[in-house]
Amino acid sequence: MTRLPLAAALVWGWATPLVVTVASSRGERRVPVRVERGFPAVAAADLAPVLSLEAATPRAGAASVRVVGRSFDFVLDAPYFRFQGRLYPLVAGPYVARDTLFVPLQWVVESLPRLLESRYRFDTTRFRLEELPEALARPPSRPLPLAGPPPGPGPARRRIVALDPGHGGPDVGMVGPIGTGPFLREKQVTLAVARAVAEELARRGIGAVLTRTKDTLIALRDRGRVARARGADLFLSIHVNAANPRWRDAEGARGVETYFLAEARTEDALRVAQMENESVRFETTAGAPSGDPLAFILNDLAQNEHLRESSRMAELVQGTVARVHPGESRGVKQAGFMVLATSFMPAVLIEIGFGSNYPEARFLTGATGQRRIARAIADGVERYLEEYERRLASSEATPG
Numbered sequence: 001m002t003r004l005p006l007a008a009a010l011v012w013g014w015a016t017p018l019v020v021t022v023a024s025s026r027g028e029r030r031v032p033v034r035v036e037r038g039f040p041a042v043a044a045a046d047l048a049p050v051l052s053l054e055a056a057t058p059r060a061g062a063a064s065v066r067v068v069g070r071s072f073d074f075v076l077d078a079p080y081f082r083f084q085g086r087l088y089p090l091v092a093g094p095y096v097a098r099d100t101l102f103v104p105l106q107w108v109v110e111s112l113p114r115l116l117e118s119r120y121r122f123d124t125t126r127f128r129l130e131e132l133p134e135a136l137a138r139p140p141s142r143p144l145p146l147a148g149p150p151p152g153p154g155p156a157r158r159r160i161v162a163l164d165p166g167h168g169g170p171d172v173g174m175v176g177p178i179g180t181g182p183f184l185r186e187k188q189v190t191l192a193v194a195r196a197v198a199e200e201l202a203r204r205g206i207g208a209v210l211t212r213t214k215d216t217l218i219a220l221r222d223r224g225r226v227a228r229a230r231g232a233d234l235f236l237s238i239h240v241n242a243a244n245p246r247w248r249d250a251e252g253a254r255g256v257e258t259y260f261l262a263e264a265r266t267e268d269a270l271r272v273a274q275m276e277n278e279s280v281r282f283e284t285t286a287g288a289p290s291g292d293p294l295a296f297i298l299n300d301l302a303q304n305e306h307l308r309e310s311s312r313m314a315e316l317v318q319g320t321v322a323r324v325h326p327g328e329s330r331g332v333k334q335a336g337f338m339v340l341a342t343s344f345m346p347a348v349l350i351e352i353g354f355g356s357n358y359p360e361a362r363f364l365t366g367a368t369g370q371r372r373i374a375r376a377i378a379d380g381v382e383r384y385l386e387e388y389e390r391r392l393a394s395s396e397a398t399p400g
């Protein structure tokens, strides 16, 4: 990992020179590096006179930078960008200050030379980025995969599922049921069920990691990052639903539903996504992206292969849980959940029942109910993984 020292320097902001030099056939320029948000960044406008670079903020909360005619798309303050249909993580996102777009230094000195290898070269000792003329350009190399170890030959690797107990710490989640002294707190139920799912998976020889194991708050965008760092293949977020108080029979609403990440199709799906995305209110790090820019990333995720896998996993998990659930099956739905957007792997979010409904609140807080739901979730995940390995084996058997 030769990149590590530089990456570490960029993450922590230490050892970052105050200027980075950019050079091209148009000249050379020393661009000031700012550390005003805890990570080094440079103004895109400072790069533009020398590099073939053009910045635009096409809609609120989003930014696009064209470099040698290719587009890099960002969500302001979100630690990733899209390039040629793929998402790439960053340590921090671009931001706007004093009407100027600032891009992370990491993107300039790491991402550009890596993704536009034939056009950019970064000299770490001189801290100098050079744009090469097109004539010297070599054919571009393949972009690096995002995360997760590549599937190797030999026996199937032990799969790891990231279990994400919704909410935590000051973010209690929903409280229920309606009409009695409320005894259900979502953050407690999600943690208990996630722990039980982990045990059930272990019994089936499937690995599990939890994004939180205590009553603590993990930022939505960090949950996916935690899962990736721990080598997870799948991401499963667990939540408890709440009826909209304006519904005609709000206390009567019950049942289980499973979501995968895509733009919300119905008003109800939008309600659930907005409710779960609310958690960002409790996060102390500033500038979480809001609804609109999320939709912008989602448009691109729709082309992502994970979407198909996520929707299949959602179907199987919904099926097995609905079978043991005392409420109705509300089906598989799609909506834009922030927590799923940053996972970069097949990801689903299950609303295991309505805490606003008295019988369901009893079921969800009881050990028997929790165990039953957990076993059913594990069944669904196991089925999905079996099916996935079968498909993988048959695609490897077919040459080409």
Ligand SMILES: [Zn+2]
Binding pocket: 166, 167, 173, 174, 186, 238, 239, 240, 275, 276
């Ligand atoms: Zn929730």
